[in-house]
Structures are given as structure tokens and as C-alpha cells.
Amino acid sequence: MGGDAAGPVPTDQHDFALWEKRVDALMILGAARGHFTVDGLRRALEDMGEQAFEDMSYYERWIASINQNLIEAGVYSLEELGSKMEEVRTRGETYGAAQDV
Amino acid sequence: MPHDHHDHLSPSGHPYRSDNDAPLSYWQVMEIAVRELMIEKGEVTAAEVAAQIDAMDARNPSHGARVVARAWDEPEFRAALLADATNATREMGFDIGPMNLVAVENTQDVHNVIVCTLCSCYPRNLLGLPPDWYKTREYRSRTVKEPRKVLAEFGVELPDNVTCRVHDSTADMRYIVLPARPKGTDGWTQEALAELVTRDSMIGTGLAKQP
Numbered sequence: 001m002g003g004d005a006a007g008p009v010p011t012d013q014h015d016f017a018l019w020e021k022r023v024d025a026l027m028i029l030g031a032a033r034g035h036f037t038v039d040g041l042r043r044a045l046e047d048m049g050e051q052a053f054e055d056m057s058y059y060e061r062w063i064a065s066i067n068q069n070l071i072e073a074g075v076y077s078l079e080e081l082g083s084k085m086e087e088v089r090t091r092g093e094t095y096g097a098a099q100d101v
Numbered sequence: 102m103p104h105d106h107h108d109h110l111s112p113s114g115h116p117y118r119s120d121n122d123a124p125l126s127y128w129q130v131m132e133i134a135v136r137e138l139m140i141e142k143g144e145v146t147a148a149e150v151a152a153q154i155d156a157m158d159a160r161n162p163s164h165g166a167r168v169v170a171r172a173w174d175e176p177e178f179r180a181a182l183l184a185d186a187t188n189a190t191r192e193m194g195f196d197i198g199p200m201n202l203v204a205v206e207n208t209q210d211v212h213n214v215i216v217c218t219l220c221s222c223y224p225r226n227l228l229g230l231p232p233d234w235y236k237t238r239e240y241r242s243r244t245v246k247e248p249r250k251v252l253a254e255f256g257v258e259l260p261d262n263v264t265c266r267v268h269d270s271t272a273d274m275r276y277i278v279l280p281a282r283p284k285g286t287d288g289w290t291q292e293a294l295a296e297l298v299t300r301d302s303m304i305g306t307g308l309a310k311q312p
Contacts, residue, residue: 030145
């Protein structure tokens with residue numbers, strides 16, 4: 001990445017959405033609990049391959065990496081994740097509607 | 102500036118809240134699932150997640166501006182900051198966390214600019230979350246290769262006799278630029294000086310405002 005050719009630097013700026021702020025918080029809190037280091041997160045990002053950096057947004061890559069690290073740390077299993085995601089999807093069609101409140 | 106949503110108005114004329122009203126994405130589902138699993142497993146509480154978001158939102162470039170203004174005003178603090186920015190800022194009461202902070206000083210001969218070629222390392226505990234462009238492929242790729250061209254895009258034209266130093270951040274080594282103090286500010290209070298310090302001037306993609 002560093003040193004590659006690229007176009008002008010885009011200067012668009014967006015407010016972070018709530019789900020993105022939560023990913024950021026989970027990253028800090030998960031690291032504070034000792035489940036991963038920044039290096040562990042980075043390794044999972046690298047494993048995604050170059051295309052992920054084109055197709056996924058910043059916090060999409062981060063939640064994928066946090067999830068990978070938490071499963072490896074044994075915090076929850078892949079099966080538990082699958083069941084939970086399935087259940088979340090049944091709650092509603094928007095992020096707001098899918099909250100468990 | 103935060104982008105507005107004037108091109109996405111609802112029938113009532115109000116902007117949609119893009120964070121909550123867009124169709125639920127796969128990655129949003131994963132965020133909800135990961136967060137709830139961590140809560141169920143007793144790793145975190147919902148209150149801790151909310152508190153962490155509030156703490157991060159409270160950090161912003163004005164914190165860094167106070168550090169810079171003090172360094173301009175107090176030679177002893179400037180020396181302490183350049184020697185050990187982690188401790189110098191921590192002693193001002195900022196929660197710098199476990200990262201090492203390194204301050205690099207702009208002078209009439211040297212201009213510093215910071216980047217994270219790997220990803221997005223940034224002095225976030227002092228300045229808040231990085232601007233979007235800091236995380237872009239374009240900024241990260243080109244700043245180490247053609248910094249003067251990148252700076253020109255930000256409106257900073259470096260004379261040929263000024264050395265440009267690019268600092269590549271890492272997870273445990275974050276940089277902050279101590280911009281050059283603008284001329285004509287002798288005798289100013291630190292509060293007034295801090296008003297001249299922009300976020301970009303502490304990244305190196307900008308200069309302090311002229312009085």
C-alpha cells in the first residue's frame with residue numbers, strides 16, 4: 001500500500017454511524033480484556049486479502065477482524081455467532097429495528 | 102465537514118438518518134451479534150460500550166491545540182514535549198493510554214507530516230478519531246512517495262529549501278506535529294494561540310492559522 005501509485009486524496013468526510021462507533025468501542029474494550037492486540041487485528045486484516053480493501057469499508061474490515069480474533073480467543077464459537085446473526089436478522093430490516101431492546 | 106444529506110430527503114423533507122434507516126447490512130448484523138455475544142458472555146456491558154463511545158467522542162483536536170499552544174508559550178514545556186510527548190501530555194491530564202506519542206517540530210527548515218501506511222494509526226487519544234482521508238488508500242500510498250504533491254493538494258506549498266520529513270505511524274508509536282508558531286503572535290495568551298491550531302496543522306497537512 002505505502003508507495004503504490006494512487007489518485008488524488010479524497011477529502012469527503014462523514015460522521016461516523018452508531019454501528020461504526022460501536023465497532024470502535026468493541027475494538028478498544030476487547031483489547032482491554034486481553035482478547036487481542038492491535039497486531040492480532042492487523043493480521044486478520046491482512047488475511048482478508050487486497051480485495052477486501054477495495055470492497056469493504058473501514059469499519060466493516062474492523063468488525064470482521066474483531067470477530068475473527070474473538071473466535072480464536074474462544075470468547076464464543078462460530079456456531080454461536082451463526083445462530084446469533086440469524087436471530088438478529090429476524091428482528092427487522094434496518095439497523096435500528098434490529099436492536100435487542 | 103460532516104457531509105449533509107440534502108440529496109437524500111424523505112417525503113416529509115427531512116433527511117433520513119443513514120445509520121439507522123438504511124437496509125441492514127451483513128456487517129451491521131455482525132456488529133450487533135458480536136456486541137450481544139460479548140455482553141452475554143460477561144465480557145462487557147452495554148453501559149461500558151456506551152461509555153467508551155462517549156469517551157472517544159469527547160476527544161477532539163482542541164486537546165492537541167492546547168498542547169501546541171502551551172509548547173509555543175513555555176520553552177520548558179516545549180523541551181519536555183519534544184523529549185517525551187507521552188508523559189508531557191499525560192501530565193496535562195490527557196488520557197494518552199498505552200501508546201507512545203512522539204512530537205515532531207516544524208521549523209523554517211523542516212516540515213513534518215504524519216501518515217500510517219499500514220492502516221490508520223493516529224494520535225486518537227489526543228486528537229479524536231482520524232479524518233476519513235487519513236485512512237484512504239490514496240493518502241497512505243502517496244504520502245510516503247510524493248509528500249510534496251500530497252501537501253500541495255491540501256494547500257501547503259513547501260519551498261524547495263524546506264526539508265519534508267514523513268513519519269509512518271505504528272500501533273504503538275503515534276506522531277503529532279508541533280506546527281511552527283505564526284509570526285505576529287508575541288504576547289498572546291495560550292487560549293488565543295490555541296485558536297490558531299488546526300487539526301491538519303498537527304498532522305502536517307496544514308499550517309497554523311495566521312493571526
